[in-house]
């Protein structure tokens with residue numbers, strides 16, 4: 001048990017340590033002001049997003065759209081004076097994209113159906129028009145009852161799960177204060193569902209299941225559908241009226257099976273089909289899907305660019321900022337993660353435009369394949385930083401001072417998750433201070449879940465994700481058909497770019513690297 005006098009001393013020491021650390025953390029107010037003005041007056045953040053989302057559209061890993069967008073990003077960064085390049089990495093991914101698709105009901109009356117193809121679906125044999133067979137397509141025993149009767153057929157899965165009501169709100173002061181006071185990194189009530197299994201375990205498990213070459217239940221179902229000559233499977237979206245869920249089939253590797261065409265359709269239209277069947281009608285669907293599998297290696301690239309450091313002793317150290325540049329099929333991938341990509345590109349443009357001379361090298365990385373399991377960032381890490389599963393390190397592990405990730409953006413940035421790093425908190429508190437007026441003032445010990453900072457964190461590099469207001473992200477933007485530019489907030493993006501630019505700048509100018517856990 002702690003003696004009361006020792007306790008008091010500890011509290012005083014803790015207080016002094018904290019206030020010293022805070023006092024030492026220098027903020028260059030003049031630079032912050034320049035960053036804010038450049039971000040407001042000369043912003044190119046929406047222009048970036050218009051190219052990424054509107055011109056190139058969804059950017060599925062290994063697709064020509066992804067590759068074209070990557071070349072555009074490289075040229076844009078070069079135009080701003082950065083030495084940008086496309087960087088390949090070790091992977092066994094294949095690419096996929098669709099060239100056209102349509103789903104309609106043709107009987108008992110006509111309806112155009114809001115649909116999205118599942119990623120890694122194979123094409124249909126041209127246009128298919130058929131009555132639907134109602135079967136739970138996740139249930140192999142149910143499917144087997146129809147053995148020999150499914151050739152050329154369209155299966156409709158009857159499952160229609162209601163999604164939970166999602167609150168469309170910014171974080172409240174109460175939520176942010178609670179997170180700020182949290183003492184657990186893996187807080188089950190955290191702002192970002194932080195009770196996650198460690199990345200290292202997940203990667204080991206993935207490697208082992210590949211070694212054994214086991215056939216999963218899902219494999220058995222998809223092989224059955226192919227053998228039986230099923231033309232298409234149609235499922236209901238999880239979201240509200242008119243919104244279509246974007247889904248992925250787990251067959252992204254070269255040599256994987258090509259599953260039969262799968263579509264998710266709007267929940268309200270799915271329910272209409274079920275009601276017609278209940279009334280004794282046999283609705284007919286007409287549909288087609290034309291997809292391409294791409295195995296060209298050059299399509300799998302990360303986009304990297306540096307602003308070189310100027311200090312002879314520190315220029316080999318790196319302050320890194322990253323965002324995944326790929327998307328899934330939902331909308332145009334505007335919020336996830338066109339917005340994150342556009343924002344960090346803008347942050348580097350701002351720093352270039354105001355003519356900073358950083359001590360450390362500043363590096364931007366736009367990642368491939370995040371939606372397929374952080375493939376691009378893990379590929380970079382394996383190439384330059386170390387092996388997460390083996391626990392061995394390469395040269396960059398000791399040189400990267402910090403990695404800031406930006407995924408799922410487009411709304412106000414409210415602070416930063418410190419991923420269990422207690423030493424970094426007073427520093428980030430100081431970095432956020434000039435942006436309290438933007439509502440960005442929270443640091444929390446909690447972890448952020450499930451995106452490209454995790455690989456860096458696993459190798460001991462300070463690696464962080466920001467806190468964003470959720471607003472309608474989970475209802476209207478995350479992996480759905482309405483992830484489009486119109487739902488991304490320009491003002492938020494401008495402010496966020498300024499915050500990111502300032503964090504990068506101060507980390508690059510610090511005497512010491514940022515403290516590790």
Ligand SMILES: [Zn+2]
Pocket residue numbers: 324336337370407408
């Ligand atoms: Zn994302």
